[in-house]
Amino acid sequence: MNAQQQAQRFQHAFFERMGGGMQLAGLFATLPMIAFLAKDEQSRFVCANARALTIFNLQHEWQMLGKQDRDFFPLEISASYVEEDQRVMRTGETRTYYAQMVPDIKGPLNWYVVSVAPLRDPCGHICGVAIVLYDLHEVGGVTQPFQQMEPALRYLHTRFREPMETKHLAALTHLSERQFTRLFHKLLGEPPMRYLIRQRIRAACQELIATDHTAGTIALDCGFYDQSAFTRAFRAQTGQTPAAYRQHHLRELEPRQAWHATGKSAAI
Numbered sequence: 001m002n003a004q005q006q007a008q009r010f011q012h013a014f015f016e017r018m019g020g021g022m023q024l025a026g027l028f029a030t031l032p033m034i035a036f037l038a039k040d041e042q043s044r045f046v047c048a049n050a051r052a053l054t055i056f057n058l059q060h061e062w063q064m065l066g067k068q069d070r071d072f073f074p075l076e077i078s079a080s081y082v083e084e085d086q087r088v089m090r091t092g093e094t095r096t097y098y099a100q101m102v103p104d105i106k107g108p109l110n111w112y113v114v115s116v117a118p119l120r121d122p123c124g125h126i127c128g129v130a131i132v133l134y135d136l137h138e139v140g141g142v143t144q145p146f147q148q149m150e151p152a153l154r155y156l157h158t159r160f161r162e163p164m165e166t167k168h169l170a171a172l173t174h175l176s177e178r179q180f181t182r183l184f185h186k187l188l189g190e191p192p193m194r195y196l197i198r199q200r201i202r203a204a205c206q207e208l209i210a211t212d213h214t215a216g217t218i219a220l221d222c223g224f225y226d227q228s229a230f231t232r233a234f235r236a237q238t239g240q241t242p243a244a245y246r247q248h249h250l251r252e253l254e255p256r257q258a259w260h261a262t263g264k265s266a267a268i
Contacts, residue, residue: 007065014046019122035112035133038119041089043068043082046128055133076209079249080202083238085129088116092126096188097195098146098153111135111154113146145187148173152180156192160199161223166192200224201237208246215242 001009035055038047045064048056056072058064069078088095094117112133119128146153152169169192170180184192200222207218219230234242 004060004062007062010044010066011046011062014040014128017121017127018119033134035131037131037133038128039085039131040128041126043085043129052133074210075249075252076206079209080205083205084116088118088129089126092118093189094118097198098157098188111150145183148175149184149187152184152192156196157199160196160203161221163223164193164196196223197233198237201234204230204234204242205238205245208242209249218242 035052036049037052040046044066048061048064069081096115115132117130118126121127151172167177170177204218204222216227219227224230
């Protein structure tokens with residue numbers, strides 16, 4: 001059995017668990033401006049439409065099937081995507097956020113609105129997630145509310161390490177602070193400052209894996225007042241201390257590094 005057949009067999013097995021298939025996948029296959037992905041409970045890809053394949057710089061769906069984000073992105077990036085999947089599967093709640101995608105794959109660096117929803121089998125058990133990504137500049141009026149928020153979201157994502165207040169973000173959208181907070185919560189499911197903390201924690205997760213900086217240094221670099229505030233926020237979001245998070249993901253990284261080293265040695 002070749003790689004394509006193995007991938008398609010993996011997909012078929014998941015569809016059987018879902019009751020015979022994913023009806024929505026056919027709908028999204030006809031929407032070229034929206035990327036659609038689905039993953040199982042281990043965050044392995046089980047479905048991808050043509051737009052998603054373009055983002056990942058792939059030609060065929062089977063090339064994604066059974067793989068994980070870490071097969072396409074550095075671990076410090078992919079870990080944050082998987083944690084978002086796991087959070088949705090754990091809570092059963094749909095999440096919407098603003099993300100800068102394609103950080104390490106050939107192609108343009110674009111901003112997307114990302115929605116992640118739980119997938120349930122015929123018995124109602126959560127068995128994965130469905131993910132929709134759309135580029136604000138391609139779908140036009142459909143995302144008008146997000147377009148209005150875009151200046152604030154870009155500022156929040158690119159300058160999250162700096163001190164920030166809701167009133168300043170509101171001014172970027174030409175809304176009152178109250179109007180801005182209400183719209184932000186409606187679109188993204190949480191208040192602006194909570195979203196800001198989430199973005200800071202996401203950056204801290206990446207630094208914990210990619211660098212050997214101390215937790216105190218990372219805390220200040222990511223916009224927290226001190227290490228104590230950082231640790232409390234980090235534990236609240238991830239369920240782990242920064243040290244435990246680093247240890248867990250570095251253990252996960254070691255086998256891959258050893259495999260690459262072995263491969264290089266064999267090539268030499």
